[in-house]
Amino acid sequence: MNKLRLVFILFMVLAFTGFYTSAQDNKMMYGNTPDSIFPYNSFQKAYKYHFVEPIEFLGAGREKKAPTGLTEVRLGFLGPLDNSPIVPLGLQMLNGAKLALEQANERGGYKGIPYKLMIHNDVGLWGAAANEVIDMDDEGVWAWLGSIDDIVSHVALRATLKCEIMMVCTGDPDPTFTETNIPWAIRVISDDRQSCYALANYVYNEKGHDRMAIIRTGDRYGRVGVMEFMGVANRMGHPVRMEERFATGETDFTMQLKNIKNDKPEAIIVWGNAKESALIVNQIREMGMQQPVYASDRIISQEFLDIAGKNAEGIVTTSQYDPTADNPALKKFQADYRKKFGEEPNVFAAHAFDGMNLIIKAIEKVGLNRVLIRDVLTDRSTFQNYQGVTGNIVLDASWNDVGKIFMGKVENGKFVFFPAAQMKERGHSQSMAGY
Amino acid sequence: MKSKFNLTFFAFLTLLTFGIVSMGFTRSEKSPDVKESNSVPIYGNWKNFTKDNGLPGNKTYAVRVDGDRVLVGTHEGLAVYEDEKWTTYTTENGLSHNGVIAIDVSELTGDVWLGTMGGLTRWSGGKFEQYTQMNSGMANDLVYAVICDGKDVWVATGGGAGKLDTYTKEWEIFTEQNAPMHEPWTYSVCAGDNKVWIAAWGGGVIEYNKKTNHFRDYVDPDGNMEIDLFPDDGVVHDITTGVSYSNGILWAATYFGLSRYDGRGWKGYFDHDSGLASNFINYVRSVGDYAYLCTDKGLSITDGESWVTYKKNENDKNGKAIITNGESKTEKSFSPSISHNFILGVDVQDDVIWVATSYGLSRGERIN
Amino acid sequence: MSIKRKKLLFVPGFVLVIGLLIYFPGRKHAREHVNLMTAVEDHPLKCASCHLHMIDKGPIASWLNADYYSPLNMAISRDGNTLYVVAQDANELMVVDALKKKVIQHIPVGKYPHSVILSEDGASAFVSNQWADNVMIVDLASASVTDTIPTGNGPSGLSLSIDQKYLYVVNTFSSDLTVINLERKTEVKRLSAGNNPTGIALSPNGEKLYVSSRRAHMVPYGEPTITDVTEFNTSKNRVSATMEIDEAYLMENMAFTPEGDLALISLIRPKNLVPMVQVERGWMMNHGFGVIEQTGQQRIIQFLLDEPNSYYSDPFDILVSNDGKRAFVSSSGVNRISVVNLDSIRSLLQNYPEEELDYLAFDLSFSRHYIEKRIPTGASPKGMVISADGSRLYVANQLDDQVGVIDLNTFENLDPIDLGGPKKLTVARKGRQLFVNAGGTFQNQYSCYTCHPDYHEDGLVYNMAGKDMGRNVTNVQSLREINHTAPFKWNGKNESVYKQDGMRFSTVLTRTEAFSFPDLDALASFILTGIKNPPNLMYNPSGELTAAQLRGKEIFDRTVDNYGNEIPEKGRCVTCHPSPYYSNFSFEDVGTLSESDDTIKFDTPHLNNIFASAPYLHDGRAVTLEEIWTKYGGRDQHGVVNDMTKMQLNDLIAYLNSLGSAELEAKEQEVLKAEIKN
Structure with missing residues (x-):
């Protein structure tokens, strides 16, 4: 009787427990994600894993011959240059791109033809970025670089797919940007997924916090960045208890901070632009909260340090590169940049410099053909491990930069950078169900 | 004994419950509403058109059959094939932009509506009329899709979906502010049975009920971009590239596979578990019982059960149709085949199919 | 002289003195006032010129005016004995015995009828009611309206298909053609038909239908005028061709x-x-x-x-x-x-x-x-x-x-x-x-x-006042209900219509003798009292705002922008465009002055029925209301708008489109609504 029962139970288990045979055995997991924090890893194998291998672009166009009689080689730029709260970031990105082009032109341009930057402003309103990309198509740009705002980048990405022009993104850290299977873009700046893994590892594993509160911008930058952090926090067993929002341009955060104060979190994460983040830090301290504060990487700016002053001390954030690294290329870039623009380059300038140099190198390698430029930038061999001023650029299968993340801590009124600690598990083990 | 029985019974109940719950997630082998059919159309006698024989450019984005003529959207303008001759219309004739990426013809008025890279154009009686985000209420000038639904014209643009009431000339636009989409990025739109569906990039499929003016959304329930946890639990991915509705079935295309919705349940299809040429689907158009899927690796036609996929050979003009019925696969060769495997648009009328590809336009005739 | 007599002399004397004291400075004041308002110095100082004949409502206006018929279009019976005359101002179809030359019946029809045609058997007449957005079918035997069928906006020209199955109605205001299935007595489709069309003609074989436009394509100043004739295929009831008539309208x-x-x-x-x-x-x-x-x-x-x-x-x-x-x-x-x-x-x-x-x-x-x-x-x-x-x-x-x-x-x-x-x-x-x-x-x-x-206005842009080519180009302004909206002209230089149409007018525009003062009295009287706005049936048929229009009204009235910043008073719509005329009758620089314009500020236009007055801005550069802000809004010089989403701009424009006649009262709106329903 018992045996029968056991057989019946075993039968039921086999009959009802559905599982599938994945078509994607033995592949690396997306995003360098450790098994323990991969979605649903602990209870269910997914039917389909995406971004495991790069998709190919199989359309026509490689056969097109380069035009003759060109007087300039046009490359596009899309960034916030007017009517946007992140214009300072956009201008740095533009300067970085300009510097790369000028240096290329000093080297003789492309076969003696000078490069020309076709500059487009990406006002976020009304999907204008889409129109700007169409304009670039009309202008005949061979590839383009941009942008920072994630809405702009997404809108532009779809347009560039239609036009089939290679996009090199050097400023938008939205993880979903490369989660689109569009074979017409690479991103050469680490995304917020990587930053959040590093930050979560830091606050939970290294600092041992458990109860965190988050205050973030209400825009997509805040929503998607924090969403990524909260996902990881959940899977690490530390669900975030409180999430408060603010609008760009807001100056009084009393209401949100009161809620946070009442909740008595162990530490607070601020996710926003430099100015609002600094004001929030000041108000946190003014309200008597002494908890450790962590922040998103946009605080790495003189503006933040100026506004937050002493309150900035000890605040930790992530950085997509180490601006203090002992890298001769970086030092030369910083010196050239200072000389030309009279200011320190920031993260957007440095990555734009790298991104534009990649475009130039791609053109020099394959010539003036949009598809071939795409092919060489996405082949993950020609420029894989490219040593840029921002360090080593490593693209994953979705052409997302999964290079090193650094931590930045304010000490004595300055950011001090150090490498983020590696999580114990790195990458997905091949033993995981479904692989 | 009693307690032992109770324990066993409890274990049984638990497993039964788990099993039933699992069934909910388990992929059913056969969707109850998929018709048994082996009559998926097979087309042959292919004839191809490129720049060499009349097209203004080789990249063709969209094709629509309009009575005795065929309208083709290219990167270099609107090409019209009539009486075996090609005529090209460009911005000089009044097009909003030469990049014509979507076409529909109003059954009611016969007007041709063209979605271009620089606005919407109405072509009526030889006259071109432009609608842009600057001169009208349209959301954005990059018009990925346009359809006519009675007196209304719907567009999916880079800045939201929109509806033009051709009677009142008023636009109503739908974005994240008034519809359940995170961002206003729309890619496709279709209509039928008093509903409109919008493919919202990153937002799955948005359904608009014209009777109640209410929206609802269909997203991938697993909530993660990097996986599809269960193929039949909803649309296979939130990044939807196309929607098409006919005979009570909604087809939703993505760059990650295909979904079919019969009003009650979803079913997912991938290249590894069906006859689908590729998971990267540029465009879907359903006519009658069949969905025509434009992928980067050929054209697939399906009724949800059987499949015919057209592929051109890599190195010559010839190609084949791969006919998949369950486990059985047969092939039929063609010489020539379709113009290119990267398919961007398709339309059928009677027994003739027109296929817009990355390199040329193809015309085929039904042979089964 | 008795005291009584002295008193008798004193009273008229006092009145005379007071009269003289009032008369001379009064006359001087009147002279100055009239000179200012007429821009001439020889006006006979007849107060009635302006202060009587320009009264546009109330018992005095009724007493001054009369109810004319104003016949516009006609149809004739096949035997030639009976004329059917559209009396536009009387809202009637008049039945006239052509032989006896007598009106034999007055058949009330809808508001502001435009055209009439007869069925082939002569039993029915079809009348387009331009200000009611419908056509009426009149049974001629009983002289009664049997059906009222809704159409597009501003129905005018009419034609029947050769098999009498379809009635074609030209919609002047919405610029399309309504196709009515006469068996179902309902509109089955609406086809685009040029710009502001009225004329319609069916080819004798019945295969081809032409509709002629009145307004030209809206083109920038400097480009020649082109106006459409639209051709329809009557077997498919579709637009088959558009003919562009050059340099005509x-x-x-x-x-x-x-x-x-x-x-x-x-x-x-x-x-x-x-x-x-x-x-x-x-x-x-x-x-x-x-x-x-x-x-x-x-x-x-x-x-x-x-x-x-x-x-x-x-x-x-x-x-x-x-x-x-x-x-x-x-x-x-x-x-x-x-x-x-x-x-x-x-x-x-x-x-x-x-x-x-x-x-x-x-x-x-x-x-x-x-x-x-x-x-x-x-x-x-x-x-x-x-x-x-x-x-x-x-x-x-x-x-x-x-x-x-x-x-x-x-x-x-x-x-x-x-x-x-x-x-x-x-x-x-x-x-x-x-x-x-x-x-x-x-x-x-x-x-x-x-x-x-x-x-109203013809939609064109003219080189009005300047003698030089291309200077001071201005779009023609509507004359509908402009009483109470002084000053006039794009630069607001004319305080009165009297001045606008007086001596200067003849010098600059007509190049002939100026109107005599009695003629000028008459002309100004008609312009200021006799021209009504058609009801805004297109966007505001009921007088109740739609949800989008209500949202637009909030934007129109708003004092803070999307970021919570207070909008300076000058940057608010409602500051310069307050109801009921949506004008403050003042002057403003909205950032659209051309290099070819004299340096001036613009007269704030009224916004009643603004939807019907495209193109916009002083020189007609904005083809649509949207373009005022999408292309010519500059840095928020014409109201603070640059923070707005496209949806908000659409709502604002939906509200602007809803604006109707300042005179149209709710009661009349209800009547119009009832007419539409019928």
Whole structure:
């Protein structure tokens, strides 16, 4: 009787427990994600894993011959240059791109033809970025670089797919940007997924916090960045208890901070632009909260340090590169940049410099053909491990930069950078169900 | 004994419950509403058109059959094939932009509506009329899709979906502010049975009920971009590239596979578990019982059960149709085949199919 | 002298002294006031000129005015005995015994009827009600309206399909064609039809339908005028072609010859690109007709009605005699019907090479080759019909309340048919006659009505005041309900219509004698009291705002922007555009002054029925309301808008579109709503 029962139970288990045979055995997991924090890893194998291998672009166009009689080689730029709260970031990105082009032109341009930057402003309103990309198509740009705002980048990405022009993104850290299977873009700046893994590892594993509160911008930058952090926090067993929002341009955060104060979190994460983040830090301290504060990487700016002053001390954030690294290329870039623009380059300038140099190198390698430029930038061999001023650029299968993340801590009124600690598990083990 | 029985019974109940719950997630082998059919159309006698024989450019984005003529959207303008001759219309004739990426013809008025890279154009009686985000209420000038639904014209643009009431000339636009989409990025739109569906990039499929003016959304329930946890639990991915509705079935295309919705349940299809040429689907158009899927690796036609996929050979003009019925696969060769495997648009009328590809336009005739 | 007598002398003496004390400074003050308001110094100081005749409502206005019929279009029974006359101002279809020359019935129809046609069996009449957005089917036996069928906005011209299954209705305001299935008595589709169309003509074989537009394509100043004739295929009920008529507009009506070899269009050829002071050189407006060949090359050739030193302005109706040998064109600006010999036209078409034919529309002397006669009419001849036997031509003399009768054998006038309107000629009515008459302009080149068709505006941009090419170009402004919206003109330099249409007007525009003061009294009276806004049935039929319009109103009234910042008072819509006229009657710089403009601030325009006044801004650079802000909003100079989402801008425009007449009260809105439902 018992045996029968056991057989019946075993039968039921086999009959009802559905599982599938994945078509994607033995592949690396997306995003360098450790098994323990991969979605649903602990209870269910997914039917389909995406971004495991790069998709190919199989359309026509490689056969097109380069035009003759060109007087300039046009490359596009899309960034916030007017009517946007992140214009300072956009201008740095533009300067970085300009510097790369000028240096290329000093080297003789492309076969003696000078490069020309076709500059487009990406006002976020009304999907204008889409129109700007169409304009670039009309202008005949061979590839383009941009942008920072994630809405702009997404809108532009779809347009560039239609036009089939290679996009090199050097400023938008939205993880979903490369989660689109569009074979017409690479991103050469680490995304917020990587930053959040590093930050979560830091606050939970290294600092041992458990109860965190988050205050973030209400825009997509805040929503998607924090969403990524909260996902990881959940899977690490530390669900975030409180999430408060603010609008760009807001100056009084009393209401949100009161809620946070009442909740008595162990530490607070601020996710926003430099100015609002600094004001929030000041108000946190003014309200008597002494908890450790962590922040998103946009605080790495003189503006933040100026506004937050002493309150900035000890605040930790992530950085997509180490601006203090002992890298001769970086030092030369910083010196050239200072000389030309009279200011320190920031993260957007440095990555734009790298991104534009990649475009130039791609053109020099394959010539003036949009598809071939795409092919060489996405082949993950020609420029894989490219040593840029921002360090080593490593693209994953979705052409997302999964290079090193650094931590930045304010000490004595300055950011001090150090490498983020590696999580114990790195990458997905091949033993995981479904692989 | 009693307690032992109770324990066993409890274990049984638990497993039964788990099993039933699992069934909910388990992929059913056969969707109850998929018709048994082996009559998926097979087309042959292919004839191809490129720049060499009349097209203004080789990249063709969209094709629509309009009575005795065929309208083709290219990167270099609107090409019209009539009486075996090609005529090209460009911005000089009044097009909003030469990049014509979507076409529909109003059954009611016969007007041709063209979605271009620089606005919407109405072509009526030889006259071109432009609608842009600057001169009208349209959301954005990059018009990925346009359809006519009675007196209304719907567009999916880079800045939201929109509806033009051709009677009142008023636009109503739908974005994240008034519809359940995170961002206003729309890619496709279709209509039928008093509903409109919008493919919202990153937002799955948005359904608009014209009777109640209410929206609802269909997203991938697993909530993660990097996986599809269960193929039949909803649309296979939130990044939807196309929607098409006919005979009570909604087809939703993505760059990650295909979904079919019969009003009650979803079913997912991938290249590894069906006859689908590729998971990267540029465009879907359903006519009658069949969905025509434009992928980067050929054209697939399906009724949800059987499949015919057209592929051109890599190195010559010839190609084949791969006919998949369950486990059985047969092939039929063609010489020539379709113009290119990267398919961007398709339309059928009677027994003739027109296929817009990355390199040329193809015309085929039904042979089964 | 007794004290009593002294007292008697004192009282008139006191009154006299007081009177003198008031009179001289008062007269001086009045003189200054009148001089300012009229820009002349010899006005007879008749207070009534402005303070009586410009009263537009109340018992005094009723006493001053009268209810005229104003016949516009007509139909005639097959036996030729009965005329059906659309009395536009009386909202009636009048049944007239053509033999006895008597009105026999008054059939009430909808608001502001435009056209009438009869069914082939003569049992029914179809009447388009332009201000009610419907057509009525009138059973002629019982003289009653049997059906009211909703149409597009501003229905005008009518035609029946040859099998009588479809009724085609031209919608002037919404610029489309309603196709009504007469079995189902409902609109089955609406097809686009150019810009502001009215004229409609079915080919004799019934296969082709033409609709002529009145307004031209909206193009930037400097580009020539092009206006559409839209061709429809009646078997498919679809638009089949669009013909662009170059350098012409205001194509009020169309006709086919009975044999179908020619289609004719009445038209005006504006020379709006040259300064209007050129009128004295005979080069401002030409009037003529177009011919669309139906065989052979299907050319479109234009001919003038004008002749050297004499123009035949404002052609309205065009009709072909039953034998196809002559065409008749009514010119409401000169009270004449021109008789065109079509055989001469055919001969010219056959014998002249193409390039010479194209030149004919530039040659004033050429009309002598085909104009047979000019037949005088009553005031403002409009629609015409010909009896079935071809012996009589009837013409609606709109501003005489008469139907003129012409013997087509002799081309002589017979006694007209008096429709029985008021016998008194009110000041405003006289003003209306002057308004539509070109007699006040050098060689009759144009009337006020030419550039202000329907007393509104023609949509064109003119080089108005400057003598230099391309300076101070301005879009024509509507004259609907402009009373109480002074000052006038784009720069607000005219404090009164009296001043606008006075001496300066003749110097600059008409280049002839200025209007006499009584004529100016009449003209100003009509302009300020006699021109109403059509109800805004397109966007605000019920008087209740839609959800989008309500959201738009909030934006219109807002004081803070999307970021919570207070909008400076000057940056708020409502500051310069307060209701009910949506103008503060003041001046502002909205950042749209051109380099070619004199340096001025703009008069704040009123916004009533603004949807009907495209293009926008002083020089018509904004083709749509959207463009005011998407292209020409600058850095928030014309209101703070740059923070707005597209959806908010759409809502704002939905609200602006909803604005109707300042005069239209809720009660009237309800009546209109009921009319639509019926």
